[in-house]
Amino acid sequence: xxxxxxxxxxxxxxxxxxxxxxxxxxxxxxxxxxxxxxxxxxxxxxxxxxxxxxxxxxxxxxxxxxxxxxxxxxxxxxxxxxxxxxxxxxxxxxxxxxxxxxxxxxxxxxxxxxxxxxxxxxxxxxxxxxxxxxxxxxxxxxxxxxxxxxxxxxxxxxxxxxxxxxxxxxxxxxxxxxxxxxxxxxxxxxxxxxxxxxxxxxxxxxxxxxxxxxxxxxxxxxxxxxxxxxxxxxxxxxxxxxxxxxxxxxxxxxxxxxxxx
Amino acid sequence: xxxxxxxxxxxxxxxxxxxxxxxxxxxxxxxxxxxxxxxxxxxxxxxxxxxxxxxxxxxxxxxxxxxxxxxxxxxxxxxxxxxxxxxxxxxxxxxxxxxxxxxxxxxxxxxxxxxxxxxxxxxxxxxxxxxxxxxxxxxxxxxxxxxxxxxxxxxxxxxxxxxxxxxxxxxxxxxxxxxxxxxxxxxxxxxxxxxxxxxxxxxxxxxxxxxxxxxxxxxxxx
Numbered sequence: 077x078x079x080x081x082x083x084x085x086x087x088x089x090x091x092x093x094x095x096x097x098x099x100x101x102x103x104x105x106x107x108x109x110x111x112x113x114x115x116x117x118x119x120x121x122x123x124x125x126x127x128x129x130x131x132x133x134x135x136x137x138x139x140x141x142x143x144x145x146x147x148x149x150x151x152x153x154x155x156x157x158x159x160x161x162x163x164x165x166x167x168x169x170x171x172x173x174x175x176x177x178x179x180x181x182x183x184x185x186x187x188x189x190x191x192x193x194x195x196x197x198x199x200x201x202x203x204x205x206x207x208x209x210x211x212x213x214x215x216x217x218x219x220x221x222x223x224x225x226x227x228x229x230x231x232x233x234x235x236x237x238x239x240x241x242x243x244x245x246x247x248x249x250x251x252x253x254x255x256x257x258x259x260x261x262x263x264x265x266x267x268x269x270x271x272x273x274x275x276x277x278x279x280x281x282x283x284x285x286x287x288x289x290x291x292x293x294x295x296x297x298x299x300x301x302x303x304x305x306x307x308x309x310x311x312x313x314x315x316x317x318x319x320x321x322x323x324x325x326x327x328x329x330x331x332x333x334x335x336x337x
Numbered sequence: 338x339x340x341x342x343x344x345x346x347x348x349x350x351x352x353x354x355x356x357x358x359x360x361x362x363x364x365x366x367x368x369x370x371x372x373x374x375x376x377x378x379x380x381x382x383x384x385x386x387x388x389x390x391x392x393x394x395x396x397x398x399x400x401x402x403x404x405x406x407x408x409x410x411x412x413x414x415x416x417x418x419x420x421x422x423x424x425x426x427x428x429x430x431x432x433x434x435x436x437x438x439x440x441x442x443x444x445x446x447x448x449x450x451x452x453x454x455x456x457x458x459x460x461x462x463x464x465x466x467x468x469x470x471x472x473x474x475x476x477x478x479x480x481x482x483x484x485x486x487x488x489x490x491x492x493x494x495x496x497x498x499x500x501x502x503x504x505x506x507x508x509x510x511x512x513x514x515x516x517x518x519x520x521x522x523x524x525x526x527x528x529x530x531x532x533x534x535x536x537x538x539x540x541x542x543x544x545x546x547x548x549x550x551x552x553x554x555x556x557x558x559x
Binding site for chain 1: 481484488491492498501502504505506508509545549552553556557
């Protein structure tokens with residue numbers, strides 16, 4: 077079973093139906109472990125118990141960028157290889173990514189209030205993540221603005237790839253503009269500066285959130301495929317009705333057109 | 338090459354004649370700047386402090402207003418299909434159209450800046466700095482905005498959606514444009530650093546804009 081076999085939506089539906097329960101179970105187990113470990117993690121000497129917001133906030137922030145990365149790869153699949161599942165993947169990912177971004181902003185501002193004394197600050201990292209959120213919303217609006225899914229897919233793919241330029245800006249914003257947000261401490265040259273008591277739960281939570289995304293994404297992709305099937309069935313039925321009325325008596329058709337007018 | 342030159346000449350002519358609407362942008366720019374004293378109060382010291390930001394915001398909105406004409410009129414009368422099918426690469430044609438649009442709609446905004454700076458109580462140096470940053474930054478607005486215009490032309494009533502899609506992409510230009518002009522007027526910080534980033538943004542958009550616009554036109558119009 078290679079990636080190319082998955083190009084057939086029916087095979088994808090069959091395979092994902094088998095994989096999805098396992099993914100969901102693994103997500104629940106890891107989330108439970110991660111939350112348990114986060115609850116047991118010691119209080120920070122400076123921040124007290126509020127440091128535990130980190131275990132929710134940081135995975136959400138990572139995922140907000142990761143999902144746009146997934147969408148960019150899927151957009152390449154749409155534009156370059158015309159992979160039939162690529163645009164389904166890109167479309168299904170957008171609302172999930174928007175939710176992660178929103179949660180990152182929300183938990184960040186809840187954490188910012190006790191730590192920095194403000195819910196919001198026009199700092200480089202915060203502003204660039206807010207722009208990312210706006211771009212998710214714009215992308216979802218674009219998906220809904222075009223009726224034909226494959227045309228919408230190609231328009232959205234171009235926008236997704238242009239928007240991917242924002243990702244390195246977000247990643248390095250804390251190093252380039254040294255403002256309120258703390259610089260990178262986990263993924264940096266020379267190893268993490270985080271203490272092991274915090275690092276382990278954080279990484280578990282990050283993996284758990286990634287699994288959560290994969291689970292939600294596969295489920296959303298299944299929904300999207302089924303939705304498209306319903307749409308094409310409805311269109312087939314509509315054209316059949318139109319055809320049969322055309323084939324019917326002329327007077328009835330005249331009446332119908334008068335009724336429409 | 339002659340085809341591109343002809344395209345540029347044609348676009349500029351259309352934009353400047355009746356119904357082209359390039360100079361409407363300047364009128365809109367003027368209106369935004371005139372509205373500002375009503376909103377923030379007629380205090381001249383405050384206006385001169387806010388001046389660069391007001392001018393940049395006005396120019397940004399004005400260039401956004403004229404952008405949806407970039408492909409829309411050609412799409413309506415069918416000449417966009419001819420441009421797409423011609424032997425000139427579509428990327429170059431897009432770049433030529435954006436250049437023509439900038440010459441017809443962007444350059445007048447910069448020419449109007451000194452007059453509007455007068456209204457906002459900006460001195461010579463400040464006005465010069467704002468005009469210079471606009472000269473360096475408006476190409477970036479046009480070339481990234483072109484992506485949105487190309488996406489919008491394939492939709493019905495894409496105008497409002499275009500604004501939503503393009504504005505987030507223009508935020509970096511706004512940040513560095515205003516930072517550079519503020520640095521020239523008041524700041525102890527240097528003018529050079531934000532100004533060179535602004536130039537870099539323009540150059541990057543010069544490369545990415547035509548390709549992205551051509552891609553979305555190619556995929557959207559069939």
